[in-house]
Amino acid sequence: MTGIARFGSFYAGGRRLVVEGRPTRTISFTDTASMTYDPNGLYHIEQAYVQYFVPEQPNGGLPVVFLHGGGMTGAMWEQTPDGRAGWAQHFVKAGFTVNVVDNVERGRAGWTPFEDVWPGPPIVRNTQEAWGLFRIGAAECFPQRQPFAGQRFPVDCLDELAMGAVPRWLSNNPAAIQAFGAVLDRVGPCAVVSHSHGGYIALQAASTRPDIVRAMVLLEPSGFLSGDALRAMDGTEFLFVYGDNLDATPLWCDLMREAAAFRHELERAGARVDWWEMARRGVRGNSHLLMMDDNSDAIAGDIATWLLRAAKAD
Amino acid sequence: MTGIARFGSFYAGGRRLVVEGRPTRTISFTDTASMTYDPNGLYHIEQAYVQYFVPEQPNGGLPVVFLHGGGMTGAMWEQTPDGRAGWAQHFVKAGFTVNVVDNVERGRAGWTPFEDVWPGPPIVRNTQEAWGLFRIGAAECFPQRQPFAGQRFPVDCLDELAMGAVPRWLSNNPAAIQAFGAVLDRVGPCAVVSHSHGGYIALQAASTRPDIVRAMVLLEPSGFLSGDALRAMDGTEFLFVYGDNLDATPLWCDLMREAAAFRHELERAGARVDWWEMARRGVRGNSHLLMMDDNSDAIAGDIATWLLRAAKAD
Numbered sequence: 184m185t186g187i188a189r190f191g192s193f194y195a196g197g198r199r200l201v202v203e204g205r206p207t208r209t210i211s212f213t214d215t216a217s218m219t220y221d222p223n224g225l226y227h228i229e230q231a232y233v234q235y236f237v238p239e240q241p242n243g244g245l246p247v248v249f250l251h252g253g254g255m256t257g258a259m260w261e262q263t264p265d266g267r268a269g270w271a272q273h274f275v276k277a278g279f280t281v282n283v284v285d286n287v288e289r290g291r292a293g294w295t296p297f298e299d300v301w302p303g304p305p306i307v308r309n310t311q312e313a314w315g316l317f318r319i320g321a322a323e324c325f326p327q328r329q330p331f332a333g334q335r336f337p338v339d340c341l342d343e344l345a346m347g348a349v350p351r352w353l354s355n356n357p358a359a360i361q362a363f364g365a366v367l368d369r370v371g372p373c374a375v376v377s378h379s380h381g382g383y384i385a386l387q388a389a390s391t392r393p394d395i396v397r398a399m400v401l402l403e404p405s406g407f408l409s410g411d412a413l414r415a416m417d418g419t420e421f422l423f424v425y426g427d428n429l430d431a432t433p434l435w436c437d438l439m440r441e442a443a444a445f446r447h448e449l450e451r452a453g454a455r456v457d458w459w460e461m462a463r464r465g466v467r468g469n470s471h472l473l474m475m476d477d478n479s480d481a482i483a484g485d486i487a488t489w490l491l492r493a494a495k496a497d
Numbered sequence: 498m499t500g501i502a503r504f505g506s507f508y509a510g511g512r513r514l515v516v517e518g519r520p521t522r523t524i525s526f527t528d529t530a531s532m533t534y535d536p537n538g539l540y541h542i543e544q545a546y547v548q549y550f551v552p553e554q555p556n557g558g559l560p561v562v563f564l565h566g567g568g569m570t571g572a573m574w575e576q577t578p579d580g581r582a583g584w585a586q587h588f589v590k591a592g593f594t595v596n597v598v599d600n601v602e603r604g605r606a607g608w609t610p611f612e613d614v615w616p617g618p619p620i621v622r623n624t625q626e627a628w629g630l631f632r633i634g635a636a637e638c639f640p641q642r643q644p645f646a647g648q649r650f651p652v653d654c655l656d657e658l659a660m661g662a663v664p665r666w667l668s669n670n671p672a673a674i675q676a677f678g679a680v681l682d683r684v685g686p687c688a689v690v691s692h693s694h695g696g697y698i699a700l701q702a703a704s705t706r707p708d709i710v711r712a713m714v715l716l717e718p719s720g721f722l723s724g725d726a727l728r729a730m731d732g733t734e735f736l737f738v739y740g741d742n743l744d745a746t747p748l749w750c751d752l753m754r755e756a757a758a759f760r761h762e763l764e765r766a767g768a769r770v771d772w773w774e775m776a777r778r779g780v781r782g783n784s785h786l787l788m789m790d791d792n793s794d795a796i797a798g799d800i801a802t803w804l805l806r807a808a809k810a811d
Contacts, residue, residue: 186553187501191586192576194660202623210620210667212567212694212719218630218748224623227659232572239500253526258546258605262506272505291572291604293663296619305610306524309516309538316532345541346508349607353524380526405526434532 184276185240196365197230202297231362232291235282242278244491245374245397249283250363252379254308254351256290257283263475264340270474273483282370287358289349305350310341317471318428331428333468335476364388367395374398374490379471380405390415397494400424400486403471405438407445417453420493426469427462498590499554510679511544516611545676546605549596556592558805559688559711563597564677566693568622568665570604571597577789578654584788587797596684601673603663619664624655631785632742645742647782649790678702681709688712688804693785694719704729711808714738714800717785719752721759731767734807740783741776
């Protein structure tokens with residue numbers, strides 16, 4: 184394990200926005216500082232924020248870009264709800280350069296409150312939706328907080344999970360793909376580790392720059408590619424990773440069928456695909472949030488080993 | 498200069514929120530994943546997010562807590578608009594443990610879109626407002642981007658500054674003070690470095706826990722204390738830091754008058770106060786954004802020296 188030589192951040196992508204024709208009003212920031220607020224003017228929106236960490240002793244692997252799932256931020260990679268270190272730390276300590284993204288509309292990327300720019304209202308995930316959708320337990324068992332048998336997510340820390348939830352706009356996929364593409368262009372040849380809805384965004388952005396994305400780790404992705412976009416990825420190495428209880432909801436049954444078809448098409452196109460269903464590998468009880476479960480370090484270690492084998496820096 | 502031993506993050510403060518009585522609707526995340534969205538349920542709101550960095554070689558100084566100004570996030574401390582390293586890096590490399598806050602309503606702390614919880618609409622700062630309010634140049638010189646003579650802010654990088662702007666609610670001061678107080682309770686004895694509106698929030702939170710906040714660096718604060726809250730801070734060391742062109746707007750003329758009165762009352766209460774107006778120290782051209790100006794490293798170095806003299810760890 185290595186120390187961290189340096190860290191920093193940058194913004195990538197997005198566009199200028201000029202707001203016009205809105206009324207001004209008088210506002211007060213504190214008891215003693217009031218002023219006229221004029222919303223009209225120049226903004227910059229739809230950028231991604233990227234924080235990077237460079238190890239003291241690089242391991243020769245490609246830089247890793249972490250992309251969160253929907254309604255979450257890059258913070259999901261840097262601590263678990265029960266206070267252990269997250270995958271960002273694990274990977275930089277293992278010698279990878281790590282890039283953690285807050286994509287469009289969330290976290291330090293900011294968001295725009297002008298409803299004619301992003302048609303609203305946004306949605307935000309509550310704890311009972313996370314409980315079912317993230318396969319912590321059956322929906323009807325939320326009131327008693329009775330999880331699936333052998334659940335590895337830290338069920339006592341649902342408040343900490345809820346603190347990481349941020350609003351999202353359903354119309355923002357194109358902006359998110361654009362900004363994540365700008366991140367990839369800036370980072371250069373890399374491996375992408377994405378979660379859930381982030382897998383969809385990452386696949387879309389990578390399919391127009393397959394020379395940059397040498398390896399993709401898709402943690403329970405919720406959307407896929409088809410046609411030319413899929414075939415463009417024939418030179419990329421793929422790893423799919425899934426937790427347990429995948430038959431617990433109709434949504435996950437559908438997504439697993441679609442994922443299996445996507446895998447088949449990728450292999451037909453010539454891509455190399457590895458596929459880890461943790462339960463079939465003898466590890467039971469993982470939720471949708473593999474990076475927060477009690478065996479998160481072990482999974483990170485296995486993925487790091489896979490990444491070092493799959494793709495080396497030039 | 499030292500390397501970084503580790504980093505991580507946590508949430509502090511806030512409260513549970515139960516939303517009830519709202520209609521459900523069908524939504525689609527991607528082409529292939531649709532579901533019923535039910536906004537009713539349990540949330541956690543009004544927490545602060547804190548990212549911390551621990552140096553390999555501690556310098557014996559107190560941990561430093563950085564609090565952004567209004568409409569900004571903790572990202573303001575970790576890079577300058579022209580791509581240089583920020584104060585967070587400077588301080589951890591100098592051997593301080595650094596805590597960078599995203600307070601309530603912004604960044605990785607998240608926000609709530611329910612308008613009956615935070616009465617809206619929020620406001621967001623545009624580039625021309627930043628130009629005048631942050632004293633980059635006279636308001637009427639924005640169209641030509643003609644800054645004040647000798648301006649140290651990187652004027653070619655206004656887009657990068659705009660990318661860091663986030664919406665804010667004017668009603669959220671109490672929640673911000675509560676959450677920042679929870680951050681201080683978690684960090685323990687510390688020094689606070691705050692900017693602008695963050696100075697107001699930091700003073701309010703510190704005044705109810707003066708045993709924890711041993712030193713306060715107030716970079717152009719926009720609000721102050723009075724009465725018992727002020728007198729509670731008699732054992733804290735204060736440093737005020739100001740840029741140039743303070744007479745350029747009525748707002749800053751007012752704030753400087755109030756700051757001078759506050760300084761006088763602090764000294765009368767027995768607090769030790771240092772007061773740096775950069776221009777009176779022979780350094781011209783600093784804006785409101787001292788941590789982004791071209792002499793940001795030099796100012797950071799002076800503040801680090803002051804902090805090591807002012808207050809040591811127990």
